[in-house]
Amino acid sequence: xxxLDLAALDHALNLLPxxxxxxxxxxxxxxxxQVIARRAWGFADMxxxxxxxTQTRLPICSISKHMTCxxxxxxxxxxxxxxxxxxxxxxxxxxxxxxxxxxxxNQSGLRDYWALTVLHGAEPEGIFTEExxxxxxxxxxxxxxxxxxxxxxCNGNFRxxxxxxxxxxGRDFGDLLRERIFxxxxxxxxxxxxxxxKPLDDVVGYEGNDEVGFLPAKSGLHWxxxxxxxxxxxxxxxxxxxxDATRDNxxxxxxxxxxxxxxxxxxxAAYGYGLRxxxxxxxxxxxxxxxxxxxxxxxxxxxxxxxxxxxxxNHEASAMRAxxxxxxxxxxxxxxxxxLAASGWNGLWLDEEQxxxxxxxxxxxxxxxxxxxxxxxxxxxxxxxxxxxxxxxCRNEGVLRMDRKAENxxxxxxxxxxxxxADGTELAGHYQSDExxxxxxxxxxxxxAYVTFTGMLGTGPMERMYxxxxxxxxxxxxxAMDAAPPGEWTVLIERDGEGCVRGLVIGCWLARKxxxxxxxxxxxx
Numbered sequence: 001x002x003x004l005d006l007a008a009l010d011h012a013l014n015l016l017p018x019x020x021x022x023x024x025x026x027x028x029x030x031x032x033x034q035v036i037a038r039r040a041w042g043f044a045d046m047x048x049x050x051x052x053x054t055q056t057r058l059p060i061c062s063i064s065k066h067m068t069c070x071x072x073x074x075x076x077x078x079x080x081x082x083x084x085x086x087x088x089x090x091x092x093x094x095x096x097x098x099x100x101x102x103x104x105x106n107q108s109g110l111r112d113y114w115a116l117t118v119l120h121g122a123e124p125e126g127i128f129t130e131e132x133x134x135x136x137x138x139x140x141x142x143x144x145x146x147x148x149x150x151x152x153x154c155n156g157n158f159r160x161x162x163x164x165x166x167x168x169x170g171r172d173f174g175d176l177l178r179e180r181i182f183x184x185x186x187x188x189x190x191x192x193x194x195x196x197x198k199p200l201d202d203v204v205g206y207e208g209n210d211e212v213g214f215l216p217a218k219s220g221l222h223w224x225x226x227x228x229x230x231x232x233x234x235x236x237x238x239x240x241x242x243x244d245a246t247r248d249n250x251x252x253x254x255x256x257x258x259x260x261x262x263x264x265x266x267x268x269a270a271y272g273y274g275l276r277x278x279x280x281x282x283x284x285x286x287x288x289x290x291x292x293x294x295x296x297x298x299x300x301x302x303x304x305x306x307x308x309x310x311x312x313x314n315h316e317a318s319a320m321r322a323x324x325x326x327x328x329x330x331x332x333x334x335x336x337x338x339x340l341a342a343s344g345w346n347g348l349w350l351d352e353e354q355x356x357x358x359x360x361x362x363x364x365x366x367x368x369x370x371x372x373x374x375x376x377x378x379x380x381x382x383x384x385x386x387x388x389x390x391x392x393x394c395r396n397e398g399v400l401r402m403d404r405k406a407e408n409x410x411x412x413x414x415x416x417x418x419x420x421x422a423d424g425t426e427l428a429g430h431y432q433s434d435e436x437x438x439x440x441x442x443x444x445x446x447x448x449a450y451v452t453f454t455g456m457l458g459t460g461p462m463e464r465m466y467x468x469x470x471x472x473x474x475x476x477x478x479x480a481m482d483a484a485p486p487g488e489w490t491v492l493i494e495r496d497g498e499g500c501v502r503g504l505v506i507g508c509w510l511a512r513k514x515x516x517x518x519x520x521x522x523x524x525x
Contacts, residue, residue: 005330009037012325012328016311016322016325017042019321020313022042022206022209022214022317024314025039025052025315025322026041026056028237029307029309029326032244033244038233038237040052040054044056044202045204046204054233055233056203058230059199059205059295059297060290061295062288062289063299064290065225065226065290068225068226068274069104069161070257071180073257073273079101083097089137089138090138092139092141093140094142095143096146098148099148101261103158103161107149109150110154112153112155112156113133113137113154115508118481119436119514120453120455120456121454121455122458122460123461127220127222128220128221130194137156144512148264149263150407151270155227162224174191174192177191177192189232190232190235192229196293200230204294205294207315208315217294221481227292233312244306244308247303254301257274257275258273258286260272269408270405276288278390281327281331281334283333285302285327287299287320289320291316292482295315296317298310298320299311300324302327309326336379339365341363341364342362343383345386345395347360348416350416350472356371356490356508357468357488358371363377369386373486378391391404392405399412399415419468419469421447424444424467425444427442427493429442429521431503431504433514435515439454440453440454442465463476465491472491487509502517502518
């Protein structure tokens with residue numbers, strides 16, 4: 001066991017409020033079954049001067065996912081007994097249905113329903129009910145890939161799992177969590193709190209930063225088994241102590257969800273049962289983080305060192321980096337690669353298989369990569385190779401190769417020549433997606449392009465649309481229904497044999513390759 005450096009840990013905790021600036025946060029560390037650090041700073045509500053405490057319940061965001069899987073395994077020795085219930089939840093799915101395990105491991109191939117809310121006409125502060133979630137999921141006719149082939153993050157997988165549990169047991173999902181997970185783990189105040197309009201303990205999540213200020217975040221999403229649990233720091237530290245207390249039992253719930261998983265081809269998977277599996281500073285780590293509008297969270301567990309770290313903010317910052325810093329301080333190691341500034345990496349690329357654009361750029365700590373919802377910085381290994389957190393980039397003669405090992409995905413993207421401006425008025429008009437049952441309209445106003453989406457949630461706001469290269473555009477949706485928003489939507493223009501626009505292919509990392517056919521002229525300028 002590593003000798004503790006409590007002074008270094010205390011110093012790292014002191015740095016958190018300044019390194020991750022915002023209204024408030026909580027952080028704690030468990031070592032050898034004991035809480036060795038517990039902090040709460042700032043205000044749960046800045047307007048009403050309500051202090052943040054270790055007893056304040058906050059949304060734990062997507063950390064909820066592994067607790068949904070723990071409940072699943074606690075109730076059912078073989079979760080696949082629930083598989084016969086899945087066709088009722090995915091009645092329009094034409095491709096082979098995923099297994100229950102595929103849902104647990106984010107290998108279902110389903111598009112993320114939260115990203116699809118944009119295409120269904122959602123307003124950022126609109127209401128999205130539990131029934132809306134089930135309806136949207138039920139419309140799915142296919143997905144990104146055959147189940148088991150790759151990893152793709154999908155909140156809907158865990159919403160489906162929670163509903164399968166509820167249908168199989170005939171019990172309320174929140175009651176089951178409380179009876180079978182929270183109570184045994186001494187999580188005295190943890191609860192299912194799915195409605196983001198009604199946060200527990202009057203806690204407020206904030207958007208913004210020091211440059212623009214912090215404003216209360218407004219969200220109307222109804223989460224469930226994907227991100228619906230709220231808990232205090234004391235609750236979460238009790239959970240980590242419970243994990244340590246059951247560490248020697250191979251059949252303990254956390255040991256079961258921490259076990260190895262693989263893809264259909266036998267390749268080991270880095271994600272399973274709502275947990276990431278990583279190697280950080282030479283240690284095997286299980287972890288998960290998440291973000292809702294105005295909140296972010298991260299927890300990690302190093303089994304060999306009997307170490308757990310929990311960080312939650314009521315603003316949008318990197319709880320993961322904060323947790324890494326506490327792990328490094330406690331174990332006396334460096335988590336993350338040394339920084340080396342990149343040069344000459346600014347570029348635009350097209351992943352033709354996934355139909356997604358890739359942006360790379362210079363950064364003082366490496367290469368900044370835009371591909372998933374949030375950008376990531378990859379440390380340089382050499383002038384043309386960057387690597388970090390399960391991703392490797394290699395560029396050579398106009399080709400970018402990206403190995404995303406955690407997703408079992410290898411991307412080959414070609415460089416595209418960017419445009420400062422393009423006369424895209426020929427794109428104006430109406431388009432229909434037969435797969436989603438949604439439509440969109442593109443309009444131009446004095447050289448500026450706009451798009452609006454219509455679907456089961458109504459007609460959404462006008463979004464800006466920008467040209468990037470020939471027949472390659474982007475739509476930004478930075479303020480979707482919840483955090484982190486899908487970010488950029490890639491728009492590929494499809495033409496007929498005469499060169500006329502016949503349709504579009506739209507996608508983001510969470511919802512790829514969605515076809516729209518052109519149906520008519522624009523309704524206005």
